[in-house]
Amino acid sequence: MASDPQKQGSGKLYDYTEGNGYPGDQQALRLRRISSPASSQNYPQFNWSSAPSEEDENGNSEPHRDLRSAPLPMALKRAIRQVQQMHVPVVSSVESWKRKKTKSLHKLKDNARGFLTLWNKSLQKIGGNFGGGVQSYFLFLRFLVVLNFVSFLLIAGFVLIPNIVFRSDGTSLANSTGPEKCMEYDPNPQGLVVFYKYFLDLLSGTGFMEYSYLFYGYYNNTLGEDRNFSYNIPLAYLFTVVFYFIFCLICIIARMGTAARVAVATGGSTVANYSMIVFTGWDYGCLGGKATKLKQNNIHYRLQVDLEEERIKKQAAALTSCQKVVLYSLRVLMFLISCGLIGAAFYCIFLATNFSQQRSGEQGILGLIFEYLPSIVITAGNFLVPLLCDQIALIERYAPSTTVIMALLRAVFLRLVSLGALLFTLWRQITCEGHTDSGACELCQYNHEVYPCWETRVGQEMYKLTLFDFLINVAVLVLVEFPRRMVVDNWPSKLAQWVGRQEFVVPYNVLSLVYGQTVVWTGALFCPLLPLINTIKFVILFYCKKITLFYNCRPALKTFRSTTSAFFFLVVLLFGWILATAVMIYSLAEIRPSMGCGPFRFLSNIWSIVPTSFYSLSTTTQEFLFFIGSQAFTIPLFVLSCVVMCYFIALASVYGKNVALLRAQLKLEGRDKQFLVKQIAELSRQLQIPKHNGVQDCR
């Protein structure tokens, strides 16, 4: 009757007897205290006869790990450990030294992990008071901070420092061929500069900030030389940016892998909703009376939502076909309206960008407003359109979970593609609406009159977007959230109570983070120090959001699932990455770099530095690289990767079938057990009746 749970691995030291809970196998343990009958059923019995030495070859660390996971009382575990220590066979000093080393290495790893992870205590506090959904937002923010900081180190190491070192010397890589007019670029203003202009320049990246390490225009197209070491600065610039993108992709996918594993292992999340809520709904880490009350309300709300969804499903199934037609046509109409709203937002951005570029020479505060006009319009659109879409969703009458997903998808689409609209408008202006051979673009294939150094201008736009996003976040905090809380707390009126304290809505905050990160990726080619600025921005944002969370917010009644949400955030981040990559590829390949500035002047496009430098490599390297790029190499590689992928797909399907088989087996065993129990009851009844008669006769 002892069926071991299906586990692999050696070192199973305790017998897990199944059947009727944990029946007390009559193996009395010497060291167990006299305990009440109720508790002897509580723990599975330990199999003393199994000798640990024969089961594990890789040192005694295995049984120790198993001992920690054994569901035995502590006194028993310590006794077992003592016995294990005695069982340890005489080993050579090398073995024991090795074992001690692995143990201390494990301890060191644990300590280091606790020390290096940033903000651990804060995250624990947040999770305890506001739940897993809010905590996942802050975990995501921490991931972005670390990603940006590491990217900054990368860029500083390969682009910034060599430029500083080789600033003065170095031979120019390409001859200065090109019309004189195209090479005119004078970013430093002459004459008297008004004092407050420095502040305006700081905010818009012009003036003293324009010709600095911040923007693309400052970097040289020289080959830095130092004794027998030469450093190709333009090539390094290009490769660093490309590598930065690939590095970010790898980080995102690695993190998605861990999140996806959990999501896949748990199968369809819509199954077993009620049992999930009942058994895993309560957060044991909840601290404080208020948080507990809220958690209870939250669970109550979730159960009610599920019951409501059931009711709606039943209602929807009971609709007549006429009502169905009406409902579907309403939904199509609302979809078209929401598309129309998003299209209107794009058109506004287009108009605003055009206007801003036309009036870019203005001075003073008005000039600043014109500079920031695209950012203002994007932010306003991102605020208004989701509000309107929420109202639309009320008419659509989808199930509550579908409504949430639709709203999020619309918001994601709006955010990312509004950024795309801005860039598209900029591009059209730089390349004179695509006709690079006519009008103002005839001389240099880009609009050199308005944009003597167009890359710096694009970098400035991204810089302004980042800064504006940050300023808006802080402004909303100071001007909206704190006053709201003061009003709600101190002004006893019905209106104030109805408005209530701010709720920390996780999805929209996450989208704002993704938007900020996408802007940084898009601008990285043109503004190499943007990751550093973004790191500082996100760090300040972390503390600001934490403060507002604890002082101004009440936990949301409708929670966001924490494990599937981590995966969702990363998927949205990946969309942002794809947009940024598309922009980068277009700028690398299609537009002619400015002739007056930057490391790629006098080349026909940015990517052509690679073939140019390629021919300066040694012949063997050239032949090797040609070979890798040729068909003789890539086709077998492609075939090999297809084979490997097929193998993994087959493996995954086999595992899936295994899981289904085991589930069916569990069901069958349960029924077998019931059948046997019934048989036993029958038999004992049959046996008892004659015995009983016998006893009665005796009397």
Add this chain to the structure above:
Amino acid sequence: MGNKQTIFTDEQLDAYQDCTFFTRKEILRLHGRYHELAPHLVPMDYTNDPDCKLPLALIVNMPELKENPFRNRIVEAFSEDGAGNLSFNEFVDMFSVLSEMAPRELKAIYAFKIYDFNVDNYLCKEDLEKTLNKLTKEELTPEEVELVCEKTIEEADLDGDNKLSFTDFENMISRAPDFLSTFHIRI
């Protein structure tokens, strides 16, 4: 090696480290917490393994457990006598299982014990009703409670005996993505 503490011998600390998911520092800290629950009862010197148990009423007053609706059941599940009196061994054991490094299988075993109010190794309807009432502070109507309990058993019961055995429970937990993060007390 480090600061000299006289609460435990090195041998004992090693034993605790191997039997739980805590480091030396955390075990000493836990001893501090255990001691401050009843400073006159709990000795500072544990080198002789004193036999000292704290009653249920003291343990459930800890801030980490005070607001938990299942606090009584948690302490009872980890006590050897089933009545909720915890020695330091069991105290450490409890927080070790509820820490974030404990594996899913171990947590599932103890979660099952916690929700089994009548200790019959099955989660029957009464157990579920009590669980649900504790979860929602009795704000659901009796019909809703009835409905949710029925649906829960329907979803999780594999062998069709209208109650959940440990196998059913573990099978359902294995599909719960949040279980590890919710069944976790930070201390």
